[in-house]
Amino acid sequence: AAGVIQSPRHLIKEKRETATLKCYPIPRHDTVYWYQQGPGQDPQFLISFYEKMQSDKGSIPDRFSAQQFSDYHSELNMSSLELGDSALYFCASSLGLTGQAGYTFGSGTRLTVV
Amino acid sequence: GENVEQHPSTLSVQEGDSAVIKCTYSDSASNYFPWYKQELGKGPQLIIDIRSNVGEKKDQRIAVTLNKTAKHFSLHITETQPEDSAVYFCAAPGELQGAQKLVFGQGTRLTINP
Numbered sequence: 110a111a112g113v114i115q116s117p118r119h120l121i122k123e124k125r126e127t128a129t130l131k132c133y134p135i136p137r138h139d140t141v142y143w144y145q146q147g148p149g150q151d152p153q154f155l156i157s158f159y160e161k162m163q164s165d166k167g168s169i170p171d172r173f174s175a176q177q178f179s180d181y182h183s184e185l186n187m188s189s190l191e192l193g194d195s196a197l198y199f200c201a202s203s204l205g206l207t208g209q210a211g212y213t214f215g216s217g218t219r220l221t222v223v
Numbered sequence: 224g225e226n227v228e229q230h231p232s233t234l235s236v237q238e239g240d241s242a243v244i245k246c247t248y249s250d251s252a253s254n255y256f257p258w259y260k261q262e263l264g265k266g267p268q269l270i271i272d273i274r275s276n277v278g279e280k281k282d283q284r285i286a287v288t289l290n291k292t293a294k295h296f297s298l299h300i301t302e303t304q305p306e307d308s309a310v311y312f313c314a315a316p317g318e319l320q321g322a323q324k325l326v327f328g329q330g331t332r333l334t335i336n337p
Contacts, residue, residue, distance in 0.1 A: 151327035165324055199266050214266035
């Protein structure tokens with residue numbers, strides 16, 4: 110079965126650079142969530158989209174922005190990168206708003222800021 | 224908002240023994256409680272979930288129990304095997320309106336000793 114696809118798997122950037130992470134949800138899933146997971150930490154919610162509109166916003170820095178496109182894929186744009194942005198970034202998708210009809214995570218993008 | 228506490232942070236058991244991980248939540252209106260298994264370098268994978276209209280759910284060696292009155296739920300793994308070694312996260316809905324982001328517990332690193 111198709112899963113949530115994230116790209117790239119690994120990314121190394123220098124401080125103050127910009128990074129773009131991509132997420133392709135499971136086909137027919139219309140809701141996308143972004144999470145950040147620091148070393149040894151639990152995933153922290155950043156932002157979500159339902160039907161291409163922002164649905165909820167968590168602890169996402171102003172330097173980050175995201176959007177969901179007409180094909181339901183989503184991109185997380187991160188500017189003015191800081192060392193503390195180094196983390197695993199996960200995308201999850203679900204069908205509908207409740208998330209209970211299949212809330213599936215991708216394999217993540219490991220971002221390293223040097 | 225929802226707050227989820229998970230214990231213990233680490234757990235080591237002998238192969239074949241049982242493992243129990245416990246979580247408490249704060250929002251009495253929460254109605255969905257998933258458990259995720261995360262292996263090194265991978266995204267969280269849903270292993271079992273329970274909705275608030277049942278008290279227990281079982282899937283082979285894995286079971287989850289829910290006590291709504293006390294606002295806690297537990298993961299039980301029986302006949303543990305080395306491949307059960309991973310980090311386990313409990314979660315609960317962060318909001319009951321809109322796209323349901325998940326609030327995660329702090330994680331339990333489970334080690335199965337052969």
